[in-house]
Amino acid sequence: MTVPLSQMTREQWESLCDGCGRCCLHKLRDDETDEVVFTDVACRLLDTTTCLCTDYPHRQRRVQDCISLTPAMLDDIDWLPPTCGYRLIHEGKPLPWWHPLVSGRAETVHEAGVSVSGRVISERRAGALEDHIVQWPGECPPGAECVRKPGCLTSSDR
Known part of the structure; x- marks a missing residue:
């Protein structure tokens, strides 16, 4: 990335989203420890399946606690997944092989097992969030942290 996060156009900024849907899962924060606990319950x-917001332009009017992520917020947010493009670039790390900006295909986030596709329930059907606590949204799936696709050799590896 050659453009600093704070100087990106809206289009450049939005392109850092890999479309995994993990940020759209409900999270619980322990009042005593301040620890974030992840759930498999998705925003309505x-x-x-696609991990796309069904009303992205109006999401903040429809979902009161939906945020618009900005570069200034990245130092304070502790719940972005370790694979998040915004988080990686903020930390000076490269985007992995499955990120759409690297692969050229939106589907690779699903193929790599990074997205929430098929692994979550809508908040409309979930019931108590405490019954849906899971670890995986805050973890990096095996191979997902690789800068290039596992098993692929580059010319420097040969």
């Missing part, structure tokens, strides 16, 4: 606007 998230399409649980």
Whole structure:
């Protein structure tokens, strides 16, 4: 990335989203320890198959606690997944092989097992969030942290 996050156009900024849907999952924060606990419960606007918001332009009017992520917020947010493009670039790390900006295909986030596709339930059907606590949204799936696709050799490897 050659453009600093704070100087990106809206289009450049939005392109850092890999479309995994993990940020659209409900999270719980322990009042005593301040620890974030992840759930497999998705925002009612998230399409649980495609991992796209069904009303992205109006999401903040429809979902009161939906945020618009900005570069200034990245130092304070502790719940972005370790694979998040915004987080990686903020930390000076490269985007992995499956990120759409690297692969050229939106589907690779699903193929790599990074997205929430098929692994979550809508908040409309979930019931108590405490019954849906899971670890995986805050973890990096095996191979997902690789800068290039596992098993692929580059010319420097030969």
